[in-house]
Amino acid sequence: MTVDPRWQQELEAPTERFFEAFAAQLAQPDGVRDGIREAVKTLVPRIDWEAYLPHVPHGILGLRAVLRLQPLLSQGGFHRALATQLHMAAHEGRRSPQVLAQVSAAKGSGQWRNLEAFIQSRRPGLAYAEAQGFDLPGEVDFQRLRELTELDMATVGHKAVVCDHLADLHERLERPRATGRKLFGLAAWVAASPEDTFWARRAAKRLGESGETVPWTPPVLDFSAWEAQVREICDLGLVAVLDGFTARLKAGQGSGDTLATLVLAASEKQLDARRDLEGKTAWTYVYLASVARARPADPRIWCQAAALVNLFPTDEPEERVRAAKIGAPDATALTDAVLDVEPALAMAHAGGLARAGRTEAVLSALAEAAAQDDPTFNHAHRLFAVAAAADLLPDLPPPVQEAMLVALAKSLANSQGSGDLGRLADRALAAAGRS
Structure with missing residues (x-):
């Protein structure tokens, strides 16, 4: 694994040179993979998860959505989305040095009997520590965690989603041992947080x-x-x-x-x-x-x-936004309509493309629009939603696909936020020749 020292330093204490360091990391062999691995390994123990309860911060969790959307994005869109998502994760609230030292030193025996007991007794810190004792958590371990949480809808179903997304992120990062322990520990921590059945x-x-x-x-x-x-x-x-x-x-x-x-x-x-x-x-x-x-x-x-x-x-x-009347639907026009906050026009292009069987073009257009947005503005919900639509699409009949994509186009156009952070990332990537 190759990690640029500047990237490591920015993860530990982010500054205005964050995107420059990210661009330098991309220049390394396997720069994307290793950069994300290092971010997870560094940030998971540092983020103050307790302070966010009953909610879950979306910086680390949203990395899976960005990687899921990579095939649908241009290279520039993917790098921008990844840069801003990592920036979000790096700027989430941190634990105090004293608590961080305790968390970093804690390591259990890695036994399922203990982990299940800590989850059932709602002791997140002990669940995290016990998870650090697992040698190499795999898909079956994340699945077992999910089964322990699937009837727990605390924070509108985040527990099952966390187990699912972090398991997929672990696979996409090629199952590294140290990073896997951190992801598994985070899933265990969330699983052990207060429940709602x-x-x-x-x-x-x-x-x-x-x-x-x-x-x-x-x-x-x-x-x-x-x-x-x-x-x-x-x-x-x-x-x-x-x-x-x-x-x-x-x-x-x-x-x-x-x-x-x-x-x-x-x-x-x-x-x-x-x-x-x-x-x-x-x-x-x-x-x-x-x-x-x-x-x-x-x-x-x-x-x-x-x-x-x-x-x-x-x-x-009768109170709903209605799709506009247009000529031929167009994917570029769909992205522009979302960015210009024109929901009726976005709905028309999304619906027309879907009816023509061009659902992947709709997803790509919506993904490019979502990648422009600062994820901190909306807790990365736009990236989550487009990635979820990509996951759902193969299991849905055409009329349902169209309804979902039209509604999603309206949602993205109606929730467009600031693109300033993305432009800063673009500038740093372009200067390094990585755009």
């Missing part, structure tokens, strides 16, 4: 002891059948939503139709989101994508997803 318990009460599971099957219903379920999820209260939702799962509805319904409902909620709730509402896509990747059979997990979508407000249809 309210929705899971409400679902279990309705599901009873039938032992029914949700089969992973392709969607078989038509749009009108999905829409009837969407109306329940969007318009009814939680009790009625769970009553109807659990009844359908007990009757044998498969995951394909369940996921299609939830994404359609989430997309409607996204169309209804106020500007100050755009990023929070888009989190439903992130949770749904994580659920879909885990291929859960437990119906309580799907019920939690329905409750999460239902949580966000529904508006009257």
Whole structure:
């Protein structure tokens, strides 16, 4: 592993030369991979995770989204998104030197028996230390952590998402030992933080002891059948939503139709989101994508997803932004519409491209727009949402794909923030010949 000393120094104490150091790190062999590895190894123990509770800071977590979007981005867009995401992570609140010394010295025996006990007794610090005793955590270890948290919806499902995303980040970084321990420790720390199983318990009460599971099957219903379920999820209260939702799962509805319904409902909620709730509402896509990747059979997990979508407000249809009338849809025009804060125009281009079967072009255009934004402005929700859409797309039928991409285009255009940080990164990268 090759790490430029300037990059190491900026991670430990960031200055105005952060992006210059990042550009210097990119010039190293395997500069992206090793630069991220070093960032994770340096920052995870330093960030003051306790101070953010009950929330989870998104700097480290968002690195997975940036790497997921790399194939959809230009080289310049990818480097900009990665630079600003790392900048966000490096500037999150730090632990005191005394606490950092204690955390760095703590190391458990690396036994699952102890780790599970610390998670169940809600002792994050001990869970982190125990995780540092694992020699080389792998996918199976992250999966086991996820299984311990999948019915815990604290902070709207962050625990399952953290386990999922950090496991994927570990794989994308080629499973380094030291970095893997830090990622596994962070996942364990979050898993052991205060829990919320309210929705899971409400679902279990309705599901009873039938032992029914949700089969992973392709969607078989038509749009009108999905829409009837969407109306329940969007318009009814939680009790009625769970009553109807659990009844359908007990009757044998498969995951394909369940996921299609939830994404359609989430997309409607996204169309209804106020500007100050755009990023929070888009989190439903992130949770749904994580659920879909885990291929859960437990119906309580799907019920939690329905409750999460239902949580966000529904508006009257006539109050929603409508797609503009345009000629031929264009991917470049879609990016421009998002950056110019023109949601109606962005929706029109996204919908037209999706109907023409050019869904990857939509994703690339939205990814380029999201990469322009300062992730600190919106907690990296824009990058999370586009990466989640890329994850979800293969499992969705075309009408649902279109609805999701149109809603996402509206969300990104309506939540456009400052691009100043990205321009600073571009300048440093260009000066180093890395743009």
